[in-house]
Amino acid sequence: MNLKKMAALRAVDEIGDGDVVGLGTGSTTHYFIEELGRRVREEGLEVMGVPTSYQSMFLAAESGIKVTSLAEHDVDVAVDGADEVDPDLNLIKGGGAAHTLEKIVDSSAGSFIVIVDESKLVERLGAFPLPVEVIPAACRPVKLKLESMGASVDIRSSEGKDGPVVTDNGNFVLDASFGVIDDPGAMESRLNNIPGVVENGIFAGIADMVIAGTSEGLKILR
């Protein structure tokens, strides 16, 4: 079976009737949102979803999940993917440039569940370039600052548009390769302290549970 899907389907079992659910972004949460929607349509599960991106908002609506926002509801359970997960459940996220709203929703939730395949489990964070969302006017000074801290930095661009990726919030993303990150919590705070940085992709100490699909079956970390 597809390992991302295996983790996603297990996470749906954590959702109860009446829950407000944080809907993460990416290819793994895609399976989660689809299955949650199926249970809403076919089994009468009553939930509302708080999307973390336009991607998850559109998918939730297509799947039959009622969409709400943090302006109206608290989140009971958030389910989201990750680019790296260390043994202390620290994460790197933002491979899809959605980490700012993801961090707002995931950190506000009563419980935050991470769903990944085994390729995301690492001993230490840092092989995946760290996404840093920046206000466009701050792009160059923040890039220089990150380089002065030892990172090699790329302005993220993608197919489908010439020039930089523009996030759902109208900002740019710098991908900063620092190598191994010794103290994820300290690095997270330090980066967010740079003027012009909106949010970085380190999620230190907020995940409650990780569900990993592995070739030997499900692995649960708490």
Ligand SMILES: O=C[C@H](O)[C@H](O)[C@H](O)COP(=O)(O)O
């Ligand atoms: O910005 C995107 C998110 O943080 C994703 O949750 C993360 O990149 C993992 O995505 P995927 O499940 O596609 O590997």
